[in-house]
Amino acid sequence: xxxxxxxxxxxxxxxxxxxxxxxxxxxxxxxxxxxxxxxxxxxxxxxxxxxxxxxxxxxxxxxxxxxxxxxxxxxxxxxxxxxxxxxxx
Amino acid sequence: xxxxxxxxxxxxxxxxxxxxxxxxxxxxxxxxxxxxxxxxxxxxxxxxxxxxxxxxxxxxxxxxxxxxxxxxxxxxxxxxxxxxxxxxxxxxxxxxxxxxxxxxxxxxxxxxxxxxxxxxxxxxxxxxxxxxxxxxxxxxxxxxxxxxxxxxxxxxxxxxxxxxxxxxxxxxxxxxxxxxxxxxxxxxxxxxxxxxxxxxxxxxxxxxxxxxxxxxxxxxxxxxxxxxxxxxxxxxx
Numbered sequence: 001x002x003x004x005x006x007x008x009x010x011x012x013x014x015x016x017x018x019x020x021x022x023x024x025x026x027x028x029x030x031x032x033x034x035x036x037x038x039x040x041x042x043x044x045x046x047x048x049x050x051x052x053x054x055x056x057x058x059x060x061x062x063x064x065x066x067x068x069x070x071x072x073x074x075x076x077x078x079x080x081x082x083x084x085x086x087x088x089x
Numbered sequence: 090x091x092x093x094x095x096x097x098x099x100x101x102x103x104x105x106x107x108x109x110x111x112x113x114x115x116x117x118x119x120x121x122x123x124x125x126x127x128x129x130x131x132x133x134x135x136x137x138x139x140x141x142x143x144x145x146x147x148x149x150x151x152x153x154x155x156x157x158x159x160x161x162x163x164x165x166x167x168x169x170x171x172x173x174x175x176x177x178x179x180x181x182x183x184x185x186x187x188x189x190x191x192x193x194x195x196x197x198x199x200x201x202x203x204x205x206x207x208x209x210x211x212x213x214x215x216x217x218x219x220x221x222x223x224x225x226x227x228x229x230x231x232x233x234x235x236x237x238x239x240x241x242x243x244x245x246x247x248x249x250x251x252x253x254x255x256x257x258x259x260x261x262x263x264x265x266x267x268x269x270x271x272x273x274x275x276x277x278x279x280x281x282x283x284x285x286x287x288x289x290x291x292x293x294x295x296x297x298x299x300x301x302x303x304x305x306x307x308x309x310x311x312x313x314x315x316x317x318x319x320x321x322x323x324x325x326x
Binding site for chain 1: 154155158162190191196197198200201202203204205243245246247270
C-alpha cells in the first residue's frame with residue numbers, strides 16, 4: 001500500500017467446506033432425507049458454512065489476502081476443511 | 090513436595106469438578122502417591138509448577154465455529170504446547186480431545202457423529218496400546234465399559250495419518266462397536282511420545298461404584314502415576 005492510500009471496505013464471503021474425500025455426516029443425512037420428501041434426482045449434498053466479513057484493505061486482492069489469513073488461522077480446520085473466498089467491493 | 094495436576098477451565102467447561110473428584114477417589118482407592126488436582130483458569134499464561142494437565146469435557150467457548158476452534162487460542166494454550174513439547178503428561182477428555190486436535194497437539198479432527206446422532210451411553214472400549222500416559226499400566230486388549238456423551242466424536246484423519254497411528258501404536262482406545270462413525274472405531278489417540286492423549290469417553294464418570302461404573306479408575310490411576318513420576322515423587326521410582 002502506498003503512503004496516503006485510503007483503505008476501502010470490502011464485503012467478503014468465506015465459504016468453508018469439507019475437503020474432497022472427507023466424509024460429510026451432515027450432507028449424507030440431508031441427502032438421505034431427500035427421496036422421502038419427493039426430491040428425486042438431487043444428490044451429492046455437501047454441507048459447509050458461509051461466513052460474511054467486512055474487511056478493510058487497499059484493494060480487492062488485499063482484502064482477499066486478509067480474509068484468507070483469517071480463514072486459514074481460524075475459520076477453517078485445515079485437517080478436514082478448505083475455504084473459498086469471494087470479494088465484492 | 091506433592092505432585093500437582095492442573096485441570097484447565099475454559100468458559101463453558103463442565104466436567105472439571107468431576108475430574109478433580111474422580112482423581113481423589115482413584116488416589117484413595119489405589120496405591121497412588123498424593124497428587125493435588127487444581128483448577129486452572131484458561132486465561133493463565135503459565136503452567137509452571139504443574140506436573141500434568143487435563144483438558145476436561147464441556148463446551149469451551151460455547152463450541153462456536155467448531156468445538157475447540159476458539160479454545161485453542163486461549164492464553165493457556167501456548168503454555169500447554171510448551172508443557173507438552175517438554176514431555177509433560179496432557180490428557181484431553183471429550184471436549185478436551187477436540188481442543189487438542191484443533192491446537193495441533195494431536196492429529197486428526199472430531200467431526201459430527203455419523204447420522205447426526207448425539208450419543209449418551211456406556212460403551213465398550215478396548216485398550217489398544219500401553220504407550221500413553223493414560224494406558225501405561227493397562228494391558229493391551231483390556232476391555233473397559235466407559236460413558237460417552239458427545240455429538241462431535243467422529244474421529245477423522247487422512248489415510249497416511251491413520252496408517253501411521255495404527256503402525257506406531259498411537260491408537261490408544263478403540264470402541265468395541267461403531268459408536269459415532271470414527272475411522273477404525275478410534276476412541277482415543279496419543280502423540281508420538283505418548284505424553285499427550287485425547288479420548289472421547291469420560292473415565293472420570295466411571296470412578297465411583299455408587300454411580301455404576303469403575304472402569305475409568307485404571308486410566309486415571311495411570312495418569313496419577315505419570316504425574317508423580319514427572320514430579321519425582323513416585324514411590325520407588
